[in-house]
Amino acid sequence: MGLDFSILPEYSDYFLTGTLWTLALTALSMFFSISGGILFAVLQLNRHAIIRWPTSFIAWLFMGTPLLLQLFLVYFGLVQIGIDLNAFVAGVIALSLHFAVYNSDIIRSAIVAVDSGQVEAARSLGLSNFQALRKIIVPQAVANVTPALGNMMIALLKESALVSVIGVMELTLSAQRAISDSFRPFEFYIAAAAIYYIINLGLEQAVHFAERRTARYR
Amino acid sequence: MSENLIEIRGLKKNFGDLAVLKGIDMNIRKGQIVALIGASGSGKSTLLRTINQLEEATAGEIWFDGQLVNQDLPHRAREKHLNQLRREIGMVFQHFNLFPHLTAIENVTLAPTMLKLQNKSDALTSGKALLDKVGLADRIDHYPSQLSGGQKQRVAIARSLAMSPQVMLFDEVTSALDPELVGEVNRVMKQLAQEHMTMIIVTHDLRFAEDVSDHVVFLADGLVVEEGPPAQIFADPKHELTQSFLKQVF
């Protein structure tokens, strides 16, 4: 049986739905994993060990275990204690938490890398620690982390395929459904890969754009 | 005699085992221009930095405008107290410490707007006026990376002035500059002096100290060794440490 890509248009609905779900999954998880990453980073820099320890523990937990397991835990595990999430929400939560932890690590080092004279200047003007953090440190740290964070978000896009296992009709699962209908795995996996690749290109463009914007002041 | 704006009593500061300030007493009157001189490592920066509590004092008292600066307060109350005081105490650093991600005007307007002393448009108007005052009217939208050292330092001065502080602390603000850029920064300080801004100026530029100040304090090894009017300190130093320091530097 030779390759025949002409079959693809027939299944364009699958790809459309799949792409939309993947985009939604990735965009939401990106948003929450970056916000969460900032929050985690700030908490881990807190003066009080009582605040640092729980966040360190969560970080250790999420870095030390497979994403797939975390996904199962959120989706199947939480039902047992009465939290019945739909698969999409569970996917967003697992991806967000998992990547928030990695992002927080990147962000924290970037915060620490900002010159201490910056805080001193801000504090000497009467800004509180939190105000200095928000207006002076975080913006500079974000500029420092843009490349690393961009790579992380590209990884997130690819890892979002994992959420297919709990039945979210994202790109990978859509391709599988199309395959079980058409018995043409090669064409459909190639097509799905191409779509991931295109989204990736878009993400890379966004990262370059962000880098150019922050490079303005360098 | 006008009243004291700052009074320092028996101020000591240790870093671990290292005693850096060993009992400083000092008064600064409103409108006074104090030049703080002394060898590198004598504790000049530390003294300035304890005044606005970038460094905590180990012992002694710092009074500012009738308030005890280094009060023993619970963390939150202390932070609030210090934030309030620091608005009144401007500080300019050797390495500028401008916010690199903000333009000159944003550097200047950030604190007054954030601390709600001014609304955005008022802050913009007075920020522009301040940058104009330091000779940078044509640089307001430049980022620090696009400015020369002298220009950066003048933005930093404008940024401090934007809080309308009662005193300005200058910590070797021309030391990191190329020699040809020193004059433009000194001129700004000189102008502030003529407007009777209270200032403490740490400097190695003794000619400038003599020219700008009305009181000179010589610090050696964490102690005030000698103080007096510039004419006396520079022409007729009494203490032998002062004499040998001046001989080395001039």
Ligand SMILES: Nc1ncnc2c1ncn2[C@@H]1O[C@H](COP(=O)(O)OP(=O)(O)O)[C@@H](O)[C@H]1O
């Ligand atoms: N944060 C610090 N930790 C430890 N030692 C310090 C610190 N800051 C200053 N010192 C020490 O205190 C002494 C005085 O420093 P400083 O006040 O900067 O002197 P100056 O400004 O007169 O050159 C120096 O020996 C310096 O090494």
Ligand SMILES: [Mg+2]
């Ligand atoms: Mg110094």
